[in-house]
Amino acid sequence: GAVVSQHPSWVICKSGTSVKIECRSLDFQATTMFWYRQFPKQSLMLMATSNEGSKATYEQGVEKDKFLINHASLTLSTLTVTSAHPEDSSFYICSARVRVPSGIQETQYFGPGTRLLVL
């Protein structure tokens, strides 16, 4: 299957600083990338959807000025957590969607996740 990477895999930062997380599709071009947040023992929650070359679409309740998303190319999307606070500590997972012809194939591939701890 297709491979999606994330960097860094974990990060610890001080409150008030900004943190950038990269999501890359390694062997395919992703028309759309998704960013999720997952708290312990909870399911993945979609934060935003980004399409290459356009502004991201944020889910209700997600602050777009706090979680900046840039989808500069078909293989790279970045999530920047600005002025991070302890409550932003979470597991952030990206997924990449590949354009496929009609029919059932696995269309979204998930990255390994990035663990963020804000002190």
Place this chain on the structure above:
Amino acid sequence: KNQVEQSPQSLIILEGKNCTLQCNYTVSPFSNLRWYKQDTGRGPVSLTIMTFSENTKSNGRYTATLDADTKQSSLHITASQLSDSASYICVVSGGWNDYKLSFGAGTTVTVRA
């Protein structure tokens, strides 16, 4: 509101035994249903994906079933191994373009020797 509910929340089984996880959904319209395995601290990995016309699909020791009429699915793990310890997430896709995914909360499976 579209919902995906999984049961049990967690379970413990002995190595070599079988287990079955349940998933009920209310997502409409329905496109497909997927089961993912998520190891601790890792992203989800796809196990199976089924459309409404498929009743069962296997991936090694994992077998998923789907009843689109009752909106229920199950994931059966055969001859469990220690490496099967993980969270298993049921994900339902709604709409024609497979865009929006609705996630269940997952079932945490612990396999003990």
